[in-house]
Amino acid sequence: MIIECKNVWRTFQLHSGSSLLRERLVNTLTRRTGQEFVALRDVSFSVEEGESLGIVGRNGAGKSTLLCLISGLAEPTRGSVTVNGRVAALLALGAGFHPDLTGRENLLLNAAMMGFSEKDARSRQDEIIDFSGIGEFIDEPLRTYSTGMGMRLAFSIAVNVDPEILIVDEVLAVGDQVFTAKCLKRIREIRNNGCTFICVSHSPTLIEELCDQGLWLDSGEVVMQGKIRDVMQAYKGGRIPTAGEQTG
Amino acid sequence: MAWRGDVRFLYKQLILKDFRIRYRNMSLGVFWSLLNPLVMMVVLTFVFTVIYPSKVPKFPVFVLCGIIPFNFFSLAWSNGTVSIAGNAPLVKRVSFPREVIPISTVLSSVPHLFIQLVMLVGMALIFGIHPGLQWLWLIVVWILEIGFVCGLAMIFSALDVFVKDTRYFVESASTVLFWLVPIFYDFKVIPVKYRDIYQFNPVAAIVLAMRNILLEDKAPSPILMTKLALVSVLTIAVGHLIFQKLQKNFYQHL
Numbered sequence: 001m002i003i004e005c006k007n008v009w010r011t012f013q014l015h016s017g018s019s020l021l022r023e024r025l026v027n028t029l030t031r032r033t034g035q036e037f038v039a040l041r042d043v044s045f046s047v048e049e050g051e052s053l054g055i056v057g058r059n060g061a062g063k064s065t066l067l068c069l070i071s072g073l074a075e076p077t078r079g080s081v082t083v084n085g086r087v088a089a090l091l092a093l094g095a096g097f098h099p100d101l102t103g104r105e106n107l108l109l110n111a112a113m114m115g116f117s118e119k120d121a122r123s124r125q126d127e128i129i130d131f132s133g134i135g136e137f138i139d140e141p142l143r144t145y146s147t148g149m150g151m152r153l154a155f156s157i158a159v160n161v162d163p164e165i166l167i168v169d170e171v172l173a174v175g176d177q178v179f180t181a182k183c184l185k186r187i188r189e190i191r192n193n194g195c196t197f198i199c200v201s202h203s204p205t206l207i208e209e210l211c212d213q214g215l216w217l218d219s220g221e222v223v224m225q226g227k228i229r230d231v232m233q234a235y236k237g238g239r240i241p242t243a244g245e246q247t248g
Numbered sequence: 249m250a251w252r253g254d255v256r257f258l259y260k261q262l263i264l265k266d267f268r269i270r271y272r273n274m275s276l277g278v279f280w281s282l283l284n285p286l287v288m289m290v291v292l293t294f295v296f297t298v299i300y301p302s303k304v305p306k307f308p309v310f311v312l313c314g315i316i317p318f319n320f321f322s323l324a325w326s327n328g329t330v331s332i333a334g335n336a337p338l339v340k341r342v343s344f345p346r347e348v349i350p351i352s353t354v355l356s357s358v359p360h361l362f363i364q365l366v367m368l369v370g371m372a373l374i375f376g377i378h379p380g381l382q383w384l385w386l387i388v389v390w391i392l393e394i395g396f397v398c399g400l401a402m403i404f405s406a407l408d409v410f411v412k413d414t415r416y417f418v419e420s421a422s423t424v425l426f427w428l429v430p431i432f433y434d435f436k437v438i439p440v441k442y443r444d445i446y447q448f449n450p451v452a453a454i455v456l457a458m459r460n461i462l463l464e465d466k467a468p469s470p471i472l473m474t475k476l477a478l479v480s481v482l483t484i485a486v487g488h489l490i491f492q493k494l495q496k497n498f499y500q501h502l
Contacts (some may be wrong), residue, residue, distance in 0.1 A: 100273065117253070
């Protein structure tokens with residue numbers, strides 16, 4: 001079992017934007033606890049090594065929160081998340097990019113954050129630049145790049161880390177057809193090499209093509225999990241399956 | 249956390265990033281590192297040799313021994329404090345050990361510090377001070393001082409996520425410290441009963457140690473070094489504990 005989530009709950013305090021001292025003091029003194037929002041409610045599932053899991057659900061269903069828990073960005077309020085492998089998570093494109101650095105400088109910085117060693121990063125950088133198709137612009141500051149170029153660079157780094165677990169959140173939608181096709185091909189290669197893959201997408205075709213397992217979330221709860229085809233069929237039909245159909 | 253990367257490479261890249269960003273947009277570049285302490289030195293020397301004549305010999309070197317540590321401290325402390333909140337997109341979207349952020353922010357002020365120290369050594373030579381073996385103590389005191397600021401940065405960057413007033417506190421505290429650290433006055437003018445407390449302030453301690461080394465041509469006293477080492481190690485330990493405890497909730501509060 002490479003990823004295991006056991007009875008995971010994640011709640012968020014509403015109005016947590018109140019980070020001024022005055023409000024904090026008032027809240028502490030009056031023992032007022034803000035309202036809570038339950039983002040994930042008793043979610044349990046596991047992923048075997050080499051499996052690929054597609055997570056579907058409406059906006060606000062808890063998909064991104066779940067990915068954050070798996071990639072270690074947040075901790076569950078209750079329950080446990082166990083991950084046994086090196087994770088490369090692409091949750092927001094170019095989150096670590098700085099506009100004043102050149103493409104190459106950003107590449108090395110991002111590679112370091114993704115967990116590359118210096119040696120690997122330097123020996124792979126040409127491959128990554130080549131994959132991204134950015135060419136000579138690589139030594140120009142990132143602020144001169146188009147959105148698509150930045151996206152391609154970020155994606156090229158993530159798929160070249162050789163992760164044991166690759167997590168992608170709805171980021172394949174950007175980019176032109178040629179690049180998307182290249183990415184899909186690369187993800188398939190990574191999967192065939194035994195890497196575990198998790199993605200969130202609103203594109204049914206993409207998810208059915210890339211994943212073999214499916215997880216359907218709604219309002220923070222697991223509606224259904226099982227073979228991707230069954231899950232997608234039920235999801236597209238908007239039909240809540242009966243208990244007998246929920247087979248892993 | 250499932251991050252198993254190369255921490256040294258990460259530090260290197262983050263420090264390089266800060267350094268590049270800071271200097272790429274300045275046409276005068278590294279020269280700015282020298283300009284600020286030089287101007288301060290000239291102004292303070294003017295005030296304390298012309299307006300309020302001070303008996304301290306080699307006053308420019310004396311005052312630089314105060315300004316450089318103080319500048320480093322206040323810059324690294326305030327940058328370190330806002331480092332987590334200022335890198336919110338990174339903290340929320342890329343998983344790597346969080347303490348790398350405040351620590352690398354502090355360390356990225358070190359090249360800046362180094363340039364100023366080179367200038368200080370140059371000034372010392374101009375004023376006819378001969379280098380000696382005790383100059384090696386400079387390395388020890390600076391390692392302790394940088395460690396101390398890293399600890400502080402961990403504490404305050406974590407607090408700043410939850411209470412935004414932290415950064416304003418740090419700003420005011422820096423201003424207060426400018427007067428409480430013997431920058432332009434001599435440690436000897438401080439009444440004896442306050443001296444022990446003074447030495448527990450690592451910024452004051454490093455100013456004293458630097459003057460011992462450069463102006464009095466002797467190694468800093470063992471008592472002073474013990475206090476500096478004690479406070480530094482303690483700050484790092486407390487900083488680490490607080491940071492580990494608070495970082496669990498960074499995600500929600502950023």
